[in-house]
Amino acid sequence: MKLDIIEVKKENGKKKFAITLLIIILIFVLIFILVKNSKNNNKNTNEYVEEENIIENNIQENKTNTSQKLVENISNIYNIGEKNVYLTFDDGPSKTVTPLILDLLKEKDVKATFFVLGSRAELYPELVKRAYDEGHYIANHGYSHIYDNLYASSETIISEFETTENLIRQAIQDENYESHLIRFPGGSKGNQYSDIISQTIPILKERNIAYLDWNALTGESSGKKTKEAMWENFIWTTENKNNIVLLMHDAGDKILVYELLPQIIEYFTNNGYTFKTIYDLF
Numbered sequence: 001m002k003l004d005i006i007e008v009k010k011e012n013g014k015k016k017f018a019i020t021l022l023i024i025i026l027i028f029v030l031i032f033i034l035v036k037n038s039k040n041n042n043k044n045t046n047e048y049v050e051e052e053n054i055i056e057n058n059i060q061e062n063k064t065n066t067s068q069k070l071v072e073n074i075s076n077i078y079n080i081g082e083k084n085v086y087l088t089f090d091d092g093p094s095k096t097v098t099p100l101i102l103d104l105l106k107e108k109d110v111k112a113t114f115f116v117l118g119s120r121a122e123l124y125p126e127l128v129k130r131a132y133d134e135g136h137y138i139a140n141h142g143y144s145h146i147y148d149n150l151y152a153s154s155e156t157i158i159s160e161f162e163t164t165e166n167l168i169r170q171a172i173q174d175e176n177y178e179s180h181l182i183r184f185p186g187g188s189k190g191n192q193y194s195d196i197i198s199q200t201i202p203i204l205k206e207r208n209i210a211y212l213d214w215n216a217l218t219g220e221s222s223g224k225k226t227k228e229a230m231w232e233n234f235i236w237t238t239e240n241k242n243n244i245v246l247l248m249h250d251a252g253d254k255i256l257v258y259e260l261l262p263q264i265i266e267y268f269t270n271n272g273y274t275f276k277t278i279y280d281l282f
Protein backbone atom coordinates (compact mmCIF):
# COMPACT_ATOMS: atom_id res chain seq x y z
CA MET A 1 0.00 0.00 0.00
CA LYS A 2 2.73 2.46 1.01
CA LEU A 3 4.73 1.46 -2.04
CA ASP A 4 1.70 2.14 -4.26
CA ILE A 5 1.35 5.64 -2.87
CA ILE A 6 5.04 6.28 -3.56
CA GLU A 7 4.55 4.98 -7.13
CA VAL A 8 1.56 7.33 -7.68
CA LYS A 9 3.50 10.32 -6.32
CA LYS A 10 6.42 9.48 -8.63
CA GLU A 11 4.01 9.17 -11.52
CA ASN A 12 2.43 12.58 -10.68
CA GLY A 13 5.88 14.16 -10.38
CA LYS A 14 6.79 12.90 -13.86
CA LYS A 15 3.54 14.27 -15.31
CA LYS A 16 4.09 17.68 -13.69
CA PHE A 17 7.62 17.77 -15.04
CA ALA A 18 6.44 16.88 -18.53
CA ILE A 19 3.73 19.56 -18.47
CA THR A 20 6.15 22.21 -17.18
CA LEU A 21 8.62 21.26 -19.90
CA LEU A 22 5.89 21.46 -22.51
CA ILE A 23 4.83 24.93 -21.29
CA ILE A 24 8.45 26.14 -21.35
CA ILE A 25 8.89 24.83 -24.90
CA LEU A 26 5.64 26.47 -25.97
CA ILE A 27 6.75 29.80 -24.47
CA PHE A 28 10.05 29.55 -26.37
CA VAL A 29 8.27 28.76 -29.60
CA LEU A 30 5.91 31.69 -29.03
CA ILE A 31 8.79 34.09 -28.33
CA PHE A 32 10.60 32.82 -31.41
CA ILE A 33 7.51 33.44 -33.60
CA LEU A 34 6.97 36.90 -32.14
CA VAL A 35 10.61 37.97 -32.67
CA LYS A 36 10.57 36.64 -36.22
CA ASN A 37 7.35 38.50 -37.06
CA SER A 38 8.58 41.74 -35.65
CA LYS A 39 11.76 41.44 -37.75
CA ASN A 40 9.63 40.82 -40.83
CA ASN A 41 7.46 43.78 -40.02
CA ASN A 42 10.49 46.01 -39.73
CA LYS A 43 11.70 44.72 -43.03
CA ASN A 44 8.28 45.38 -44.61
CA THR A 45 8.13 48.91 -43.20
CA ASN A 46 11.61 49.63 -44.53
CA GLU A 47 10.70 48.24 -47.91
CA TYR A 48 7.51 50.29 -47.91
CA VAL A 49 9.34 53.52 -47.05
CA GLU A 50 11.88 52.76 -49.74
CA GLU A 51 9.14 52.08 -52.28
CA GLU A 52 7.40 55.31 -51.33
CA ASN A 53 10.64 57.23 -51.83
CA ILE A 54 11.05 55.70 -55.27
CA ILE A 55 7.47 56.70 -56.19
CA GLU A 56 8.05 60.22 -54.80
CA ASN A 57 11.28 60.53 -56.82
CA ASN A 58 9.52 59.28 -59.95
CA ILE A 59 6.74 61.84 -59.51
CA GLN A 60 9.34 64.59 -59.03
CA GLU A 61 11.26 63.37 -62.08
CA ASN A 62 8.10 63.19 -64.20
CA LYS A 63 7.15 66.68 -63.08
CA THR A 64 10.58 68.00 -64.08
CA ASN A 65 10.42 66.17 -67.42
CA THR A 66 6.94 67.58 -68.09
CA SER A 67 8.05 71.14 -67.28
CA GLN A 68 11.16 70.78 -69.43
CA LYS A 69 9.04 69.49 -72.31
CA LEU A 70 6.61 72.38 -71.87
CA VAL A 71 9.39 74.97 -71.90
CA GLU A 72 10.81 73.35 -75.03
CA ASN A 73 7.40 73.22 -76.73
CA ILE A 74 6.69 76.86 -75.94
CA SER A 75 9.98 77.93 -77.49
CA ASN A 76 8.97 75.90 -80.52
CA ILE A 77 5.34 77.07 -80.59
CA TYR A 78 5.35 78.35 -84.19
CA ASN A 79 6.63 75.04 -85.54
CA ILE A 80 4.28 72.64 -83.74
CA GLY A 81 1.36 71.54 -85.90
CA GLU A 82 -0.48 73.42 -88.62
CA LYS A 83 -2.87 76.35 -88.43
CA ASN A 84 -3.13 76.83 -84.71
CA VAL A 85 -4.08 80.05 -83.00
CA TYR A 86 -3.44 81.01 -79.40
CA LEU A 87 -5.66 83.83 -78.21
CA THR A 88 -3.79 85.62 -75.42
CA PHE A 89 -4.98 88.40 -73.12
CA ASP A 90 -2.56 90.55 -71.10
CA ASP A 91 -2.82 93.03 -68.21
CA GLY A 92 -5.98 91.63 -66.61
CA PRO A 93 -8.06 90.71 -64.86
CA SER A 94 -10.31 93.77 -64.90
CA LYS A 95 -13.72 94.08 -63.34
CA THR A 96 -15.25 95.49 -66.50
CA VAL A 97 -13.74 93.73 -69.53
CA THR A 98 -12.58 90.32 -68.28
CA PRO A 99 -16.07 89.00 -67.35
CA LEU A 100 -17.42 90.02 -70.76
CA ILE A 101 -14.57 88.27 -72.56
CA LEU A 102 -15.06 85.17 -70.41
CA ASP A 103 -18.79 85.15 -71.22
CA LEU A 104 -18.06 85.41 -74.91
CA LEU A 105 -15.38 82.70 -74.89
CA LYS A 106 -17.78 80.44 -73.05
CA GLU A 107 -20.55 81.11 -75.56
CA LYS A 108 -18.23 80.38 -78.48
CA ASP A 109 -16.60 77.45 -76.67
CA VAL A 110 -13.10 78.82 -77.25
CA LYS A 111 -10.25 78.56 -74.75
CA ALA A 112 -7.57 81.21 -74.33
CA THR A 113 -4.45 82.05 -72.32
CA PHE A 114 -4.52 84.90 -69.79
CA PHE A 115 -1.24 86.56 -68.82
CA VAL A 116 -2.39 88.07 -65.57
CA LEU A 117 -0.71 90.83 -63.60
CA GLY A 118 -0.04 90.03 -59.96
CA SER A 119 -1.36 93.42 -58.90
CA ARG A 120 -4.65 92.73 -60.72
CA ALA A 121 -4.94 89.11 -59.55
CA GLU A 122 -4.61 90.48 -56.03
CA LEU A 123 -7.59 92.77 -56.62
CA TYR A 124 -9.82 90.30 -58.48
CA PRO A 125 -8.82 86.76 -57.51
CA GLU A 126 -12.35 85.54 -58.27
CA LEU A 127 -11.88 86.44 -61.96
CA VAL A 128 -8.60 84.54 -62.15
CA LYS A 129 -10.38 81.58 -60.56
CA ARG A 130 -13.26 81.85 -62.99
CA ALA A 131 -10.95 81.91 -66.03
CA TYR A 132 -9.02 78.93 -64.63
CA ASP A 133 -12.18 76.96 -63.81
CA GLU A 134 -13.54 77.58 -67.28
CA GLY A 135 -10.51 75.91 -68.84
CA HIS A 136 -8.34 78.88 -69.79
CA TYR A 137 -4.62 78.83 -69.11
CA ILE A 138 -3.36 81.24 -66.47
CA ALA A 139 0.15 82.55 -67.15
CA ASN A 140 2.29 85.26 -65.59
CA HIS A 141 2.82 88.87 -66.68
CA GLY A 142 4.81 90.02 -63.64
CA TYR A 143 3.39 92.01 -60.75
CA SER A 144 3.66 95.75 -61.34
CA HIS A 145 3.89 96.40 -65.09
CA ILE A 146 6.09 99.35 -64.08
CA TYR A 147 9.06 98.83 -66.38
CA ASP A 148 11.66 100.61 -64.23
CA ASN A 149 10.76 98.47 -61.22
CA LEU A 150 10.31 95.20 -63.07
CA TYR A 151 13.40 95.47 -65.23
CA ALA A 152 15.75 96.89 -62.56
CA SER A 153 17.60 93.52 -62.46
CA SER A 154 17.18 89.78 -63.03
CA GLU A 155 16.32 89.52 -59.34
CA THR A 156 13.43 91.98 -59.64
CA ILE A 157 12.06 90.14 -62.68
CA ILE A 158 12.21 86.81 -60.85
CA SER A 159 10.79 88.32 -57.69
CA GLU A 160 7.81 89.80 -59.56
CA PHE A 161 7.30 86.47 -61.29
CA GLU A 162 7.31 84.59 -57.96
CA THR A 163 4.99 87.08 -56.26
CA THR A 164 2.54 86.74 -59.13
CA GLU A 165 2.76 82.93 -59.11
CA ASN A 166 1.83 83.00 -55.43
CA LEU A 167 -1.11 85.29 -56.09
CA ILE A 168 -2.29 83.00 -58.91
CA ARG A 169 -2.02 79.99 -56.57
CA GLN A 170 -4.06 81.80 -53.94
CA ALA A 171 -6.65 82.94 -56.49
CA ILE A 172 -7.25 79.52 -58.02
CA GLN A 173 -6.88 77.80 -54.65
CA ASP A 174 -4.26 75.36 -55.83
CA GLU A 175 -1.05 75.56 -53.84
CA ASN A 176 0.83 73.39 -56.35
CA TYR A 177 0.03 75.38 -59.48
CA GLU A 178 2.98 76.55 -61.57
CA SER A 179 2.36 78.44 -64.79
CA HIS A 180 5.93 77.92 -66.09
CA LEU A 181 5.32 80.89 -68.36
CA ILE A 182 5.99 84.60 -68.34
CA ARG A 183 5.22 87.21 -70.94
CA PHE A 184 7.55 90.16 -70.51
CA PRO A 185 5.58 93.43 -70.46
CA GLY A 186 6.55 95.28 -73.63
CA GLY A 187 7.91 92.04 -75.14
CA SER A 188 11.32 90.41 -74.82
CA LYS A 189 12.98 92.22 -77.72
CA GLY A 190 13.35 95.60 -79.34
CA ASN A 191 13.14 97.80 -76.26
CA GLN A 192 15.54 99.42 -73.81
CA TYR A 193 15.16 96.50 -71.40
CA SER A 194 16.15 93.80 -73.91
CA ASP A 195 19.61 93.34 -72.34
CA ILE A 196 18.41 92.60 -68.83
CA ILE A 197 15.64 90.43 -70.28
CA SER A 198 18.06 88.36 -72.36
CA GLN A 199 20.31 87.95 -69.31
CA THR A 200 17.33 86.70 -67.30
CA ILE A 201 15.95 84.24 -69.86
CA PRO A 202 18.57 81.50 -69.13
CA ILE A 203 18.03 81.90 -65.37
CA LEU A 204 14.30 81.44 -65.88
CA LYS A 205 14.90 78.48 -68.18
CA GLU A 206 16.97 76.76 -65.49
CA ARG A 207 13.90 77.01 -63.29
CA ASN A 208 11.72 75.59 -66.09
CA ILE A 209 10.08 78.91 -66.83
CA ALA A 210 9.48 79.77 -70.48
CA TYR A 211 8.65 83.14 -71.99
CA LEU A 212 6.32 83.89 -74.86
CA ASP A 213 5.97 86.94 -77.08
CA TRP A 214 3.47 87.13 -79.96
CA ASN A 215 3.48 87.25 -83.75
CA ALA A 216 0.16 89.05 -84.26
CA LEU A 217 -1.76 91.78 -82.44
CA THR A 218 -4.86 93.90 -82.51
CA GLY A 219 -2.75 96.85 -81.39
CA GLU A 220 -5.05 98.45 -78.78
CA SER A 221 -2.01 99.15 -76.60
CA SER A 222 0.09 100.53 -79.43
CA GLY A 223 -2.03 103.34 -80.73
CA LYS A 224 -4.98 101.62 -82.42
CA LYS A 225 -7.94 103.51 -81.02
CA THR A 226 -10.85 102.25 -83.14
CA LYS A 227 -12.22 98.85 -83.99
CA GLU A 228 -11.44 99.50 -87.66
CA ALA A 229 -7.81 100.32 -86.93
CA MET A 230 -7.51 97.28 -84.70
CA TRP A 231 -9.06 95.03 -87.36
CA GLU A 232 -6.68 96.36 -89.98
CA ASN A 233 -3.75 95.70 -87.66
CA PHE A 234 -5.10 92.22 -86.93
CA ILE A 235 -5.39 91.29 -90.62
CA TRP A 236 -2.02 92.80 -91.42
CA THR A 237 -0.23 90.84 -88.67
CA THR A 238 -2.04 87.50 -89.03
CA GLU A 239 -2.10 87.21 -92.82
CA ASN A 240 -0.26 84.20 -94.26
CA LYS A 241 0.82 82.94 -90.87
CA ASN A 242 0.58 79.25 -90.15
CA ASN A 243 0.66 79.35 -86.36
CA ILE A 244 -0.46 82.47 -84.57
CA VAL A 245 0.00 83.84 -81.06
CA LEU A 246 -2.36 86.80 -80.96
CA LEU A 247 -1.77 89.54 -78.39
CA MET A 248 -4.82 91.28 -76.96
CA HIS A 249 -5.59 92.98 -73.64
CA ASP A 250 -8.38 92.61 -71.10
CA ALA A 251 -7.51 95.67 -68.98
CA GLY A 252 -10.41 97.87 -67.89
CA ASP A 253 -10.17 100.33 -70.78
CA LYS A 254 -9.96 97.70 -73.52
CA ILE A 255 -13.67 97.24 -74.22
CA LEU A 256 -12.98 97.37 -77.99
CA VAL A 257 -11.15 94.06 -77.70
CA TYR A 258 -14.35 92.51 -76.42
CA GLU A 259 -16.34 94.16 -79.19
CA LEU A 260 -13.97 92.91 -81.87
CA LEU A 261 -13.55 89.40 -80.45
CA PRO A 262 -16.56 87.76 -82.21
CA GLN A 263 -15.17 88.91 -85.56
CA ILE A 264 -11.71 87.60 -84.67
CA ILE A 265 -13.05 84.19 -83.62
CA GLU A 266 -15.12 83.99 -86.80
CA TYR A 267 -12.09 84.85 -88.93
CA PHE A 268 -10.00 82.04 -87.45
CA THR A 269 -12.85 79.55 -87.66
CA ASN A 270 -13.56 80.39 -91.31
CA ASN A 271 -9.88 80.13 -92.18
CA GLY A 272 -9.42 76.67 -90.73
CA TYR A 273 -7.45 77.50 -87.58
CA THR A 274 -7.69 75.46 -84.39
CA PHE A 275 -7.89 77.36 -81.10
CA LYS A 276 -5.18 76.24 -78.69
CA THR A 277 -3.95 77.09 -75.22
CA ILE A 278 -0.74 76.39 -73.36
CA TYR A 279 -2.40 73.23 -71.97
CA ASP A 280 -2.02 71.76 -75.47
CA LEU A 281 1.76 72.06 -75.19
CA PHE A 282 2.21 69.84 -72.12
Ligand SMILES: [Zn+2]
Nearest residue numbers: 090091185186
Ligand atom coordinates in the same frame (compact mmCIF):
# COMPACT_ATOMS: atom_id res chain seq x y z
ZN1 LIG B 1 1.22 94.17 -70.57
